[in-house]
Structure formats: C-alpha cells, structure tokens
Amino acid sequence: MPTRTSSDVIVIGAGVVGAACAYYAARAGLTVTVVDRGPVAGGTTGAGEGNLLLSDKEPGPELSLALASAELWRELAHLLPPQIEYEPKGGLVVASGEAGMAALRGFAAGQESAGVRVKEVPADRLHDLEPHLAPGLAGGYHYPQDAQVMPALAAAHLLRAGGDRIRLRLGEEVTELLTGEGGEVRGVRTASGTRLHAPYVVNAAGTWGGRIARLAGAELPVLPRRGFVLVTEPLPRVVRHKVYAADYVADVASDSAALQTSAVVEGTAAGPVLIGASRERVGFDRTLSTEALRRLAAQAVALFPVLGTVRALRTYAGFRPYLPDHLPAIGPDPRVPGLLHACGHEGAGVGLAPVTGLIVAVCVTGGQLPLDIAPFAPGRFAAKG
Amino acid sequence: MRPSAEPPTAPDLYDLAVIGAGCAGLSGAVTASELGLSVALLDASPQIGGQFFRHPAPATGAARPEALHHDWSLFTGLRRRLEASAVDLLGGHHVWSVVREGGLWAVHAVTGADGGEERAVRVRARAVLLATGAYERQLPFPGWTLPGVVGAGGAQAMLKSGLVLPGRRVVVAGSGPLLLAVAASLAAAGARVPAVIEASGYLGYARHPYALAANPHKLTEAAVHGGALLRHRVRLRTRTAVTEVHGTDRVEAVTVSRLDRDWRLVPGSGRRIACDALAVGHGLAPQIDLATTLGCATRTTPDRTTALVLDTSQETSVRDLWAAGEPGGVGGARLADVEGELAGLAIAARLRGHPARRGRVRELERRRDRMRAFADAMAAAHAPGTGWPQWLADDTEVCRCEEVTTQSVRAAVTDLGARDARTVKLFTRAGMGWCQGRMCGAAVTCLAAQHGSAEALAEPAPERRPFAVPVPLRALGSLDDPAPAPQTVTTD
Ligand SMILES: Cc1cc2nc3c(=O)[nH]c(=O)nc-3n(C[C@H](O)[C@H](O)[C@H](O)COP(=O)(O)OP(=O)(O)OC[C@H]3O[C@@H](n4cnc5c(N)ncnc54)[C@H](O)[C@@H]3O)c2cc1C
Numbered sequence A: 001m002p003t004r005t006s007s008d009v010i011v012i013g014a015g016v017v018g019a020a021c022a023y024y025a026a027r028a029g030l031t032v033t034v035v036d037r038g039p040v041a042g043g044t045t046g047a048g049e050g051n052l053l054l055s056d057k058e059p060g061p062e063l064s065l066a067l068a069s070a071e072l073w074r075e076l077a078h079l080l081p082p083q084i085e086y087e088p089k090g091g092l093v094v095a096s097g098e099a100g101m102a103a104l105r106g107f108a109a110g111q112e113s114a115g116v117r118v119k120e121v122p123a124d125r126l127h128d129l130e131p132h133l134a135p136g137l138a139g140g141y142h143y144p145q146d147a148q149v150m151p152a153l154a155a156a157h158l159l160r161a162g163g164d165r166i167r168l169r170l171g172e173e174v175t176e177l178l179t180g181e182g183g184e185v186r187g188v189r190t191a192s193g194t195r196l197h198a199p200y201v202v203n204a205a206g207t208w209g210g211r212i213a214r215l216a217g218a219e220l221p222v223l224p225r226r227g228f229v230l231v232t233e234p235l236p237r238v239v240r241h242k243v244y245a246a247d248y249v250a251d252v253a254s255d256s257a258a259l260q261t262s263a264v265v266e267g268t269a270a271g272p273v274l275i276g277a278s279r280e281r282v283g284f285d286r287t288l289s290t291e292a293l294r295r296l297a298a299q300a301v302a303l304f305p306v307l308g309t310v311r312a313l314r315t316y317a318g319f320r321p322y323l324p325d326h327l328p329a330i331g332p333d334p335r336v337p338g339l340l341h342a343c344g345h346e347g348a349g350v351g352l353a354p355v356t357g358l359i360v361a362v363c364v365t366g367g368q369l370p371l372d373i374a375p376f377a378p379g380r381f382a383a384k385g
Numbered sequence B: 001m002r003p004s005a006e007p008p009t010a011p012d013l014y015d016l017a018v019i020g021a022g023c024a025g026l027s028g029a030v031t032a033s034e035l036g037l038s039v040a041l042l043d044a045s046p047q048i049g050g051q052f053f054r055h056p057a058p059a060t061g062a063a064r065p066e067a068l069h070h071d072w073s074l075f076t077g078l079r080r081r082l083e084a085s086a087v088d089l090l091g092g093h094h095v096w097s098v099v100r101e102g103g104l105w106a107v108h109a110v111t112g113a114d115g116g117e118e119r120a121v122r123v124r125a126r127a128v129l130l131a132t133g134a135y136e137r138q139l140p141f142p143g144w145t146l147p148g149v150v151g152a153g154g155a156q157a158m159l160k161s162g163l164v165l166p167g168r169r170v171v172v173a174g175s176g177p178l179l180l181a182v183a184a185s186l187a188a189a190g191a192r193v194p195a196v197i198e199a200s201g202y203l204g205y206a207r208h209p210y211a212l213a214a215n216p217h218k219l220t221e222a223a224v225h226g227g228a229l230l231r232h233r234v235r236l237r238t239r240t241a242v243t244e245v246h247g248t249d250r251v252e253a254v255t256v257s258r259l260d261r262d263w264r265l266v267p268g269s270g271r272r273i274a275c276d277a278l279a280v281g282h283g284l285a286p287q288i289d290l291a292t293t294l295g296c297a298t299r300t301t302p303d304r305t306t307a308l309v310l311d312t313s314q315e316t317s318v319r320d321l322w323a324a325g326e327p328g329g330v331g332g333a334r335l336a337d338v339e340g341e342l343a344g345l346a347i348a349a350r351l352r353g354h355p356a357r358r359g360r361v362r363e364l365e366r367r368r369d370r371m372r373a374f375a376d377a378m379a380a381a382h383a384p385g386t387g388w389p390q391w392l393a394d395d396t397e398v399c400r401c402e403e404v405t406t407q408s409v410r411a412a413v414t415d416l417g418a419r420d421a422r423t424v425k426l427f428t429r430a431g432m433g434w435c436q437g438r439m440c441g442a443a444v445t446c447l448a449a450q451h452g453s454a455e456a457l458a459e460p461a462p463e464r465r466p467f468a469v470p471v472p473l474r475a476l477g478s479l480d481d482p483a484p485a486p487q488t489v490t491t492d
C-alpha cells in the first residue's frame, strides 16, 4: 500500500496515458501515486475522441504499437466495466475515385503484410455496410479491428481498477522534481509544498510533458496540435462504423505523394454523431476556427448526405501532444535515472495508452518488453555532439 | 427601418451589429442609428421586444397586449424610433457565433428555421453589441420532471405570447422577484395561485434602503410590499420550498417545506398544497455564450450567476465588443434600456468621433449605477443557499435531457475523480443534451463543488459553448471563405 507520501511509482498526469501507466504498474504489484493538477481526464483525454484505429497507420513503429495496444484494449474490455463503452465496430475507409481506390489498395496491402486485417469492399457493397453513404463512391476497405472507447471513462475506470495500490492526488500541480546526490529521481514536490517520494517518476503530462522534462533538466520538445470536434444532436444509428474518406493527393509541385484523410464520422452509443478532427499548429489558442468547422461539416455531409439537415449541438477543441517525428516518447530518460516518459502520443494517445502503460511497468519491474521500444526513446531529440 | 425581407439591399459591412432585439438591443440600435451609424439588428425571434415585451403575434388578434405589461410605453417608444430609423432588422436570425476576421467582426447566423432549408448568414461589422438577455435558472428537486411543472419565466412567456395558462390552480415557486410578476400575471389571466413559495427571506432588501428609495420600479415595490399580490389574494411564503411534487401522469399536489437560512429543510415542516401546475424558477442567468467563447472577462454575481465584466461605457474586456442589459448582470428592462443607450452613444463616439454628449452620458451612468446597485442587492437576497442539494433524492434527475440522476453525479465526483462540472459532464453526460447544460449547469456545478475539493468551491470557469444555438451541418459546411483560408487546417 502506498503511504500518504511515498510509493513505488509516481505518475504525473491523470489522463488516459497516466491512468494506463498506473494500472499496469499496479497490476505488476507496485504501489502508485497519481498526481494531477486538475481532475481525472481534465486534459486532452477529456477533449478528444476515442477512436482506436489501425486503419490510418502506415507500416512502421506506430502501427506496431497500435497492433499491440489493440490486443490489450480487447483484453481490458473484459476486465473493466461496460461504462468504458468499448465497441469493436470496425472502420470503413472509402475512396471517391478510381485513383484514390488504387492508392488505398496499395496502402492496405502494406498494412496487411504488417498484420492488420483488411477487406476490400467493392463500390456496390458499400451500402451493405453503411446504408446512408453517399452514392457514387469508388469503393473502400473494411478494417474489422478498428474500435472505440470513451476516453474519459476509460481513464477513470483504469484508475479504479488499480484498487488500493493506486492513490489519486487531484488538484495538485507538480512544480519540482526531487533528485538525489547522483541526480537520480527521488520524487516530486507540488505547488502546495507537499513532497511525494518514489524511486520512479513517470511523466504522463501529455501536451505539457515538455515542461515536466524541463523540471528534470531534460529536453523533450512536446508541442500542441489543436483539433476541433463537431457533435450533432442525438440520432438513431445512421452511421455504423468509423467512416472516413481517403483520397490520393498527388502533389505535382513536389514529388511527394501523401494519403490525405478526411474527418472521421461515427455514431456513438448515446446517439450523437461525432465528426473529427481538424489539425492545426496554432499553439494553445482556443479561438473558434469557423474554417476548421466548415471543413468538418462539409466532409461529413459529403460522405453522409442525410447529415445535411442534422444540427451540430456543440464543438470542442483539444490540444494533441506531438513530437517532431510524430512518435511518442516512451521509456526511461537516459539523462535522469528513475525518470520515465510516457507522452507525446499526438492523435492516437487513447489507442496507444495500454501498450504504453505496459511498457512503462515492464521498464520498472524488468521483464520481457512487448516490442522494440528504440524508436520511442526519449533521448532521441537531444542535441547531437 | 428596413425589414429582413430585403437582404439584397443590406450592405455587407455595418458599423454596428446588435444581437438581440429586447430593450437593450433596441435602445442601442436606435441610439447608434440616430447618430449616423449603419446598424444591423439581429434576433432569433421574428418579433422585436425580447423577453419582457413579448407579445402575441399579430395573427392571434389579441386586443391589448399591454394589459400584461408594465412599462409598455417604454417599448412603444423604442418601436416608434426603430420604425423611423435606417436600422436593418434581421428577424429570425439565430446567431451561433461571433468571430474576429481581419480586424472586423463576423456575426454568423442561421435563418429560416421554420419550414425552409436553413441558411447560413454572415454579417460583418466594426463593432458588436451583445444584448442577448437572460435565461431562467433551474434547480432540481424530486418530481420536477413531472408534466405540469413548467418554468416560471416560461409560463410568463407563454402567457404573453399566446395567452395560454399552464393550469387552473398554479403554485409559483423558487426564488427571485420574477416569481411575484409571474404570480400576478397568472392571477390576472384567471388562474388561481394558492401561494408563492419563495426560498429566500427578502430581508436583504431592507439592508439597502438607499437602493430601494432611489429605485422607482413597480416590480420592486411589488417585491417588497407584495401589493399586487394582495389584490389577487396570493400568499407569499418566504423561506419555503417545494420539495416534492405528487401525481402519476401530471401534477396533483406539491409538498412545501420550511427552510433555514442556508436553505436546509426544517424536518417535519412539510405541507401539501393541491394544484394542477407548478411554475418554478430560481432567478435568471445572463446569456453570454457568444462572449465567453471570445474570452471576455466574467464576474460572479451575488446570486452566483456568471456575468460579463463591463467598463463604464458598457464595453467588454474585448475591444469593440459591447454588451447591454442582462449579459452584464440581470437587472430588468429599464436598466437594459439605459445600458443600450449608453453603449450606442459610446460606439458612435468610438467609430465616428462623435463628441460624447457628456451631460446625457453622466445622467444615464447615474441611473445605471443606481439600478445596478439595486439589482445586486436583490441578487444577494436571492442567492441560492448552500443547503439545497439536501432536497434531492438519489434518483432525482439532475440533467433531464440525458436523464442523469443525483446519484450518478455524486458518484462521478467520489468514485471517478471529477472535480468540476466539465468532468462530471464527461463522466455522466449531464449537460450534453439539447439544452447544453443551460438547465442543469447550475446544479451540477454546485454538486461537483460540494463533493469535490475546497478549490472547486471557488469560482467555476464559465461554461464554454462555442455554438450559442445549434447549427445544421449543411449550413455550417457551406460557409464561404471570408479571407484566404489558413492553410494549416487539415483533418485526421
Ligand atoms: C480533437 C482530438 C481528437 C482526438 N482523437 C483521438 C482519437 O480518436 N483516438 C486517439 O487515440 N486519440 C485521439 N486524440 C489524442 C488523445 O486525446 C491524446 O493523445 C491523449 O488524450 C493523450 O493523453 P495523455 O494522458 O497523454 O494526456 P492528457 O489527457 O492531456 O493528460 C495529461 C495530464 O497531465 C496533467 N498535468 C500536466 N502538467 C502537470 C503538472 N505539472 N502537475 C500535475 N499534473 C499535470 C494535466 O492536467 C492532464 O490531466 C485526439 C485529440 C484531440 C485533441
């Protein structure tokens, strides 16, 4: 049992990533103190969506993480209460023209060889999966492993599932890292002056993770990337999967070609359709962007014309934590013994939370890592030389 | 006045866009227009007059709308000036957002809600006056979702616009001076009102003799002396609350209990009153969503609503954005009129370099300050006591749209780690439905604070509601590009 001020591990941040770190550490027999300056899920976790996607990831380190995490989410769905709203509904990526369809086919083939289950859907079968989809699409791919979860409730229930081993300290901001003679981490100090002790501190402060690293004298360039989500009035199920368009954009000016995706449209258990999300690098600016909202709405209506007369009741914005190479930082900080990072998951932190938590727990207790974590090494941004 | 039927003649850029055509907006619009500004006046309703001067649509042929109104001449005066002015009146325009675009304001609205396809409209202006009024605050209690329980202000509004009574025997309950006006109107329209059940003590007014003596308003006389009610033999019972509603399909009776100073129930004091309707409300809350989205500074009023911080000229903390009437704190129609005029004068002075008419401005400022002081005194007297959550049963619905009970709100705080209304909403969906928390927000904030930490009791951040009204996706998706779009926006 953690005492009032000491435990085996301190996790900074009660978002979905911090919650998963605490959960897997507790499951490994460790005692954990979770500190957050606000409530549970008060950061980006409470301002995003809960898509657990494989479909949007190209083969590479992030897809490997996502595959391992998808497996863990399936397991968690049985261990956590149904309130986390885990729904393995599958994704449907559609292409509007033949060129787009050809590109999608190539993309999906790569994913399939990396272990993703994919199934081509010809144009005339799209409406079996999604009856309200716009006519005239060229075809699509079905990704049965895509799923969703309610991120805030998932975070809260991961923390609860840790039982007595997890102690929550909410409304307490970490302002200092305590270190010993050799520079090793000893714990944290909070704004009220309270010192909390532990031999391991996990930085799961999301978009604010760079500041925590700085407290330890380490550099981790986490930056915010704003996203808006549109939420409609409650509807009977008109959208069954996670649906989005993939269109091949051949940029003539440069010789780079990218797969550009549109807003993900999905129905929720409670009724509203979620349309998200935009991506902008504008710092922590909350100013409403009517342009971002216009695009989300237009893309959703293009996919599902029936949504045209449906009303958006609200919109919200969040700030994804991203690192320059768009991969998270997971694992021990080579510069500060005892400090581990688990942040920078950008637009996939909900999906990647379980595997991140598992890796962090294994780093503390020792044992077999689920995959090679070298691509996520927190020290990779340190100035060379 | 140019009616909304002729949009093609409307210029695409105005000096001033006024949102809300109640007292405050009308007064601000005509004042600015008379000083030579080009003005667009937008309101969600096809009719002008706002909440106070709500009147039957001409088609109903009601003979004397003024019978239900004090100060009808205030309205007819403003209406006459509007008709004589060059103000472009845009009725039926639901404003969903105000944004800054290239140094100007863009006021985004949707129109044509009834019948035709809804259309997106953008009105650009150098200055904006927010005169969006207030909405009624509700606190939950066992049985408040039963048919026959209506909002007190809503009952008043129904009476004014359609002359419909919510029942034949109507108990009026909650807190605030509006209850007395509502009871008087119901009684005048032929309903029997067995009692007005007021949770506070009204003693607060006595502590502000200056404000009282200096305020000539009829409603305030009624509030203090209950004169209008005596005429209709309506009993005002202070320090009491409806703590239960009885009936299976609709209201048959209510239980009324005595309260202590903190609005805690006095055990064993419950008494039944037979009735077929209950009109209930706990004061008014400023409608300020458009402003909070723009980051305007807010203050907590003495009755714990959130209002805009305004300077002496009625400008918000955001430059070129003014507010008048209830958004700055609930204070009634006359105060709204005065503030509207002050804002109109200040905006003309800013945009046209009109020498402000110092004498007139000083007089208006004096009247405003006096009425504000009185409004604050009233608000203090009717501030909800900390004990009201004690009326709630575990299964009392707090959020009606999403059917969230007291028990689940409390569990979100104690078991899941919510500490404020925003996280309660995430965990329970309270406030995610049609009303977007306008109905349950006050209660959820209070419940989160009671069970949460000490600092959660401090001022909650104002709710962020970027859409002041719902927007159809096609209208949203068809917004034209005002300026070259920022190329940074993509989607994932
Ligand atoms: C619009 C949008 C849509 C998204 N959609 C998806 C999606 O569909 N699927 C998906 O997987 N991901 C999605 N994401 C991304 C996902 O939300 C994030 O990657 C994820 O929530 C990050 O979780 P976290 O726990 O790292 O950060 P957070 O949830 O931000 O948690 C960090 C916590 O640290 C706390 N903290 C910070 N500094 C301190 C300090 N000094 N002391 C104490 N506490 C501190 C904060 O209060 C916060 O609670 C989306 C994001 C956005 C914005």
Ligand SMILES: Cc1cc2nc3c(=O)[nH]c(=O)nc-3n(C[C@H](O)[C@H](O)[C@H](O)COP(=O)(O)OP(=O)(O)OC[C@H]3O[C@@H](n4cnc5c(N)ncnc54)[C@H](O)[C@@H]3O)c2cc1C
Pocket: B019, B020, B021, B022, B023, B024, B025, B042, B043, B044, B045, B049, B050, B051, B052, B053, B093, B094, B095, B096, B131, B132, B133, B134, B135, B136, B152, B153, B154, B156, B157, B178, B181, B182, B219, B284, B287, B324, B325, B326, B327, B331, B332, B333, B334, B336, B468, B469
């Ligand atoms: C339900 C209710 C009943 C009331 N009954 C009484 C009463 O009986 N007696 C009394 O003395 N006082 C009453 N009041 C108080 C009354 O509102 C004020 O005293 C007075 O009307 C204030 O004038 P105003 O111009 O500030 O606001 P209002 O008269 O409320 O005018 C605001 C206007 O703004 C418009 N508006 C708001 N948001 C938008 C938007 N997003 N887009 C477009 N238009 C918008 C509304 O349609 C409305 O016409 C009542 C208030 C309410 C809310």
